[in-house]
Amino acid sequence: MRILILGGTGEAIALAEALSQRRHRVTTALAGRTSAPHKPHGELRTGGFGGASGLADFLRKGKFEYLVDATHPFAAQISANAVEAAKATEVPLLRIDRPAWTEPEKAGWVHVASEAEAAEALPGSATVLLTIGRQHLEPFLARSDCRFILRCIEAPDIDLPANVSLRVARPPFDRQSELALMRQHNVSHLVTKNAGGAQTEAKIHAAFFLKVKVIMIDRPALPEAETVTNVAEAVAVFDQLPAPSRLFGFLP
Numbered sequence: 001m002r003i004l005i006l007g008g009t010g011e012a013i014a015l016a017e018a019l020s021q022r023r024h025r026v027t028t029a030l031a032g033r034t035s036a037p038h039k040p041h042g043e044l045r046t047g048g049f050g051g052a053s054g055l056a057d058f059l060r061k062g063k064f065e066y067l068v069d070a071t072h073p074f075a076a077q078i079s080a081n082a083v084e085a086a087k088a089t090e091v092p093l094l095r096i097d098r099p100a101w102t103e104p105e106k107a108g109w110v111h112v113a114s115e116a117e118a119a120e121a122l123p124g125s126a127t128v129l130l131t132i133g134r135q136h137l138e139p140f141l142a143r144s145d146c147r148f149i150l151r152c153i154e155a156p157d158i159d160l161p162a163n164v165s166l167r168v169a170r171p172p173f174d175r176q177s178e179l180a181l182m183r184q185h186n187v188s189h190l191v192t193k194n195a196g197g198a199q200t201e202a203k204i205h206a207a208f209f210l211k212v213k214v215i216m217i218d219r220p221a222l223p224e225a226e227t228v229t230n231v232a233e234a235v236a237v238f239d240q241l242p243a244p245s246r247l248f249g250f251l252p
């Protein structure tokens with residue numbers, strides 16, 4: 001089966017490998033934000049499609065039979081485009097949506113809907129571990145009254161002011177190293193997106209343990225789609241599909 005995976009996550013990489021091993025013809029699409037992304041099994045296509053209609057054209061021209069949205073939970077635009085393109089082309093769509101982290105009892109998370117709201121929620125003189133990636137930093141850079149430890153996979157391509165120290169690091173992160181980092185910098189606040197998943201969850205436990213205040217950017221709402229929560233469930237969907245009818249064309 002010809003499958004297009006919208007990627008940019010560990011799930012997309014793992015799914016491309018599992019489906020390639022099952023002899024599906026897999027293409028993974030990446031937005032092209034990271035300079036040295038992990039190379040997935042199968043074919044790779046980099047760059048935007050030009051909206052939902054561009055994605056629909058790509059599905060038609062490539063004769064794709066299935067579309068998988070394995071993008072990050074905060075990549076709301078491409079997920080909406082996937083729903084629209086799937087409808088327009090009648091190509092079935094499956095979304096992998098890893099569960100969000102749940103708030104430990106009495107953790108007192110401050111829930112916000114955007115980076116701007118998160119920056120506004122910080123008190124003056126806060127020391128902040130900022131783990132939102134390297135985009136949408138502007139509202140935090142305007143808070144010259146706070147100190148930031150900005151952790152991201154790749155350095156942002158802007159000059160950072162003196163109150164922001166950069167740590168370039170790639171997940172997974174474990175509890176011990178998260179505790180050490182928060183203690184070393186005397187962190188008072190953690191600002192994070194509710195990305196979910198095990199790779200970056202340790203910061204949540206470390207913050208709870210050290211009573212570091214969590215400002216949680218909640219997930220954007222996505223249009224409805226058939227959804228599974230992990231790669232194994234996604235693979236099971238493909239394993240359960242009936243064999244292509246053309247292989248059984250000789251049957252009555």
Ligand code: NAP
Pocket residue numbers: 006007008009029030031033046047048049050051052054055070071072074075076077078079081132133193
């Ligand atoms: P977005 O806001 O939902 O998408 C913006 C535009 O980027 C889309 O309209 C599309 O352009 C293009 N695009 C996004 N993902 C694509 C993909 N997998 N393949 C081809 N084009 C794609 O996305 P974003 O939040 O900027 O994230 C970009 C990518 O980074 C996503 O693939 C996501 O999985 C990954 N990522 C995002 C985050 C995050 O926090 N947002 C974190 C980790 C990884 P066209 O309209 O031109 O098709």
